[in-house]
Amino acid sequence: MSVDHASGVSAPGSDPVFLHVRPGMTVIVEDDKDWRMADVIWVDGGARNPKVPTLFQVADVDTGVINWINADVLTHIVPRV
DSSP, X not given: OOOOGGGGSXXXXXXXXXXXXXXXXXXXXXXXXXXXXXXXEEEXXXXXXXXXXXXXXXXXXXXXXXXXXXXXXXXXXXXXX
């Protein structure tokens, strides 16, 4: 008889959005109560695990301003049509 030893550990409901972001994608960024649409130029990994993205270089779609954002302000990936 097999025993499930992992039953005490709960798996997360879904992956965070930022784990699926790649350069070339368009995303929604929420800073405080403002939001904007931006194109991802570069994805930078973290110090602990370089494969996990933590910083994103984005270009604002409306203004063209390029800046770096943290992964926690990225809320949605805009689907391609």
